[in-house]
Amino acid sequence: MSKTEGVSAPVRRSAARDRLLVTASRLFYCEGIRGVGVDRVMAEADVARGTFYRHFDGKDDLVRAYLEAADRKIRESVTAAAEEIPSPAGFLAAVAHGIGDEVCGAGFRGCPFINAAAEYPDPASVIHRAVLRxxxxxxxxxxxxxxxxxxxxxxxxxxxxxxxxxxxxxxxYLGDAQAASAVLQHGVTALVAAR
Structure with a gap:
């Protein structure tokens, strides 16, 4: 199975690959995936075309890696919260607070997964499948x-x-971030209370 078929091949770590992924993540999140070409990612990461293709099959593979990196970061945060907070009610509240903090954070441009799904609506797309996973x-x-x-x-x-x-x-992203965070936390509190 190739890297683009939903299961990633083992990742060859290198400084160049890390620069590509960090650069792509910043650009894709801030400017949109379709609006940023791989030539720009390579230029800003200071990586040659041959090096890019040693690490990624193409743009879709890079986008998949960007989403998988975002997924790993969220999983690590949620896992840490679960380990620190044994109470399910406390855990759910912590998840809501974490999301609220993200929504209110500097440079917030929405959910990277929702944004990617909007740009890649085809359910068969490797990118759409990464969002669904x-x-x-x-x-x-x-x-x-x-x-x-x-x-x-x-x-x-x-x-x-x-x-x-x-x-x-x-x-x-579109309105009052503080209000959106408060509504989320209120809603989760109500869900927990209703059981």
Whole structure:
């Protein structure tokens, strides 16, 4: 299976690859994926074309790597919160606060996964599939937390929290970030209380 078919090949680490990924991540997030070409990424990362293609099959592969790096960062943060906060209610509140902090952060331009899905709507796209894998994982974490909380319908509660998160991400970018964060946290508090 190739790197672009949903399962990444082992990553060859190098300083050049790291520069490409850091540069691409910054540009894709700030300016949009379709609006940034690989020539610009290579130029700003100071990496030759041959080096780029030793690490990535092409732009879609680079975009997939960008999303997987964002996914890893979120997974690490959520895992750390789960280890620090044994209470499912406390964990869910911490996740909501973390998302709220992100929404209110400097340079926030929305959710990288929602943004990528908007630019790559084809469900067969390697990029769209990377978005769906991330969302499925996140939903699974929430289902587990609501199940441990004793929620009557952990799946529905998780779906509600995902919808609140998505709304906060969009509202935080387009409008008042503080208000979007407060609405998210209020909604999650209500979900936890309703069980």
């Amino acid at each position: 991330h969302r499925a994982w996140f939903r699974g974490v929430l289902v587990d937390a609501f199940r441990r909380l004793g929620a009557t319908s952990p799946e529905q509660s998780a779906d509600s929290m995902v919808a609140l998160r998505d709304g906060a991400m969009v509202a935080g």
